[in-house]
Amino acid sequence: MELPTSMELEDSDSSVIHIEQIEIKKPESSLPKTETSKTQVTRLNVLFLVSDDLRPQLESYKGIDYPNSGSKLNMYTPNLDRLAKKSLQMDKAYVQFSVCCPSRASYMTSRRPDTTQVWDLTTFWREAGGNFTTIPQYFKERGYRTAGFGKIYHPGKGGGNNDVPMSWTEPYYHEPNGLFYQVINNSWWAVPEELSAAKPLHDEGITTAAIELLEELAPEARYGKQPFFVAIGFQKPHIPFVFPERYLVHYPLMTVDLAPNPYAPVDFPTIAWFHIEGSNYDDIKATGKTGITLNETLPDDAAMLYRRAYFSCISFVDDMVGRLLKALDNLELTENTIVTFIGDHGFHLGENGMWGKHTNMEQATHAPLMIHVPGRTSSGMRSKSIAEFVDLFPTIVEAAGLDPIPPCPESSRDVHACTEGRSFVHLFGDSERAFKDFAFSQISRGTVMGYAVRDAHYRYVEWVPTSQNVVNDNECVRTLDWQHLVGRELYDHLTDPEENKNIAEDNTYEDVVSRLKMALRKIIKSRFEVKC
Template identity: 25%
Template sequence: MSSHLKSIITTLIFLIVLSCGNKKQETPSTLDEKPNIIFIMSDDHAYQAISAYENHLIQTPNIDRIAKEGILFSNASVTNSICAPSRATILTGKHTHINGKVDNLMPFDTTQVTFPQLFQKVGYQTAMFGKLHFGNNPKGVDDFMILPGQGHYINPDFITQNGDTTITGFATDIITDLTLNWLDQKRNPDKPFLLMYLHKAPHRPWWPTPEKFKEFRGKEFPLPNSLFDDYANRGSAAKTAEMNLLTHMKYSYDTKVWPETIAKMDQVLPEVPDLVNAFNNIIGRMTTEQRAQYKPLIDSISKDFEENWPTMTDEEKMIWKYQRYMQDYLACISSVDDNVGRVLDYLDSSGLTENTLVVYTSDQGFYLGEHGWFDKRFIYEESFRTPLLIRWPNAIEPGITNDEMVQNLDFAQTFLEAAQIEVPEDMQGESLMPLLNSESDEWTRDAVYYHYYEYPAEHAVKRHYGIATKDYKLTHFYYDVDEWELYDRSKDPEEMFNVYHDTAYAEIVVGLKKKLEKLRVHYGDSDELNQHYIDLHNERMAQRH
């Protein structure tokens, strides 16, 4: 049987199962009051692209619903703003320098205990569908279908316990189909469950469905205030990072211009061959029907580019790239929101809502043109801050916004405490349960710790560690520089002015440095450990070349 025929049959089976499923009504009592947990995470979903946070770019009514019926955290952040390390922190409840996954290159320490293992050990059903991003056999998971590595948007491959398979369709829809199929057909209704529902979207290169592509293609979005930031009031790290929309965003791979169009234009530098190949591989994965749907849209973009790019000013080119970026990125978000709505509707129709804790988050924040950037990595606000919305009927008062300093480091402990499972002593976060129960007076954390390691590497964001409080952010860039930056978060929320050398902040710098050093000791980080990871990184980079 051909792989194409297999994919068609697999897709039909999923559709039949979903349409004919027997939905059994349940109440909390059937689960002995043990809550179900659904952990929903998208990849690179900026808080600015969730209307519960900011509504100037897109409306996300289904994701917003989690906040309206639960709690929205306005000060949630990550410990290391890059995909695989963030996921390792979530799974282990430990900083990346402890679990070993400091960057996308370093291997995850497989001796680490993950929270799904602890759920599985006490009798929870556990399942994972979508993007894990590291490892092909997730620990503590009874049933899974995960994308290999970054995965594909169109006709994605999946790793399963029974071998690899390819499913025809769009990743966001398929991951939701798999999730609903498990909920409706495969789980044991007499046992509580932990379900990880993990989207690839809206990770680069931002391929929407043809329908969403067409819907968002003509839309125009407001420009961020700092789109043309010249980094004049900051150190070398911001100036040398390679994620500027104008300079570093690719024409074919990112903005969907045909490589043939670019090749014949003298005014445009040739694309990097690897990324041209990557674009062509995406087109090559499409069925004939899919290609016919995408081609007119790509033709339109390419025609616009060829006719207008040569006469544009640099400012106009920057705006053109920003609009193309936003059209595709937000179209991917729109699909995520639609599919989150499908899952929430299923919980309602099946009677599972009342005893199910639902979390929506991202593995980190993302730049949507702020400071002229795309991507993440920095401790600066847009990549450091992450969306976090939690709903748990009868446990969380609806419509709460909380501004405490919380991190993805805290998720594992929170889920374990909610399920009344003993928390290992070596986990480093803090359970969010007091905040979910409106007992904020029990929350004592006033600062969080951050450390980014992946340098020298893609996007050239320098290594740095730092501390953030509600009022300030202090950062030390190291390795090939020795620079400090301080931002006054209340007076300068866009972080445009480094005030580290301003004498008016001298006492604040002294106090924050002391607090930073205490946090480093508390979490077991040190300069010696930094050097250890630098040496390992350099070894792996040498091996790759």
């Protein structure tokens, strides 16, 4: 396959990026080296792992909170299962926006999307919402060496070009071979072993580079003299689903099940529907399906291949996590390193007839979140309490023993470091304790915003028209018109966990709608300043 020296690649989040192929060298530290000495450990290191477009399709999540809970498919995720067994696993953790850039801007700053004002793939929160401190920046400002590999923020302008130099003490690492594997015509590719050996895939390359840096950091980090915060962003299972072909062995085609509900919910508002992610690829085009119209979904044969490729990518990422955990063991860092693992949002694989994210539904907003803290979670625990990804920042900070990040005031544009979430460190001692009553998510449909609230029993959604007006010269305000909703949704997760029937207009649930509406509108501002 011939590759140009520069090219335009279409991100499956529907943005077009222009990338130059350049030689990228292994990062060299920007901090001076110091002598190693055995001192008492006072500060924990942090290994921060993110998987792109990952729903909680992991063996450790099997049960009522697993996607398609009746599925008999066995996922090959031994390393993440091992991590889960010594972590606090949040079974009901929800992102605030089921698209890469807004979600990452939200949990990396612990602000909700209406505060970051990131609702698309190109807006940078420091320019739109405020000069907000990020998780690695917070650690950097407290003496940590901080390094990033792969996709931590969204690539390009929306992530401030990986937010350099605010977040990192080390030069940011991009995997040069990643470009090679993006230039394909199909939605998936099982890469022959000889090719992947010659040109490591993106996630293989960043894993190798991260391990090399850990080896460099280990002598001082091992004894607490110079702690680190190392963030690694795996590209998979983001489409196109590119993985070494050896992972197909775990998912024979006859074992791959299909979504049990390949249709939109009854009484589903049209505005909530989203097209097939990857419809621009040749193999999807060949099906004649775009998913633009309601209930237009992939045929079964294409659906099985799509799902198998996605599952194979998960197992590929699992192996990369295994390599990193083994490196921590070999470098004697396991006992003083916090390990977090998350997906940046979920993903529909034919459930509700949809393929991809970009919805307020369970499959798109529900994502894995687990955190291992040496000596505090080592026996393994699972929490069934509702949690949000804005809770991650204050939790990691408290777990590491740093000064807690304060709650945000009502208007926090000028506050660099604060949280619109809450720490769930108290669950380390008792994972059965309650944490939150509600999780809030949202998704944009142009001039309409869909706002969702999820509690332990229901999900409620309101589709709200928005307007933006210029007042006082260059000052702008954004207004939500709650009086003229475009649609509403309500799903009863006790009787309808697959969200197959919208009961928002059923008078039987009038009190439920009233309660959730009140909770939703209490957290969402109806009018606020935005960048003109």
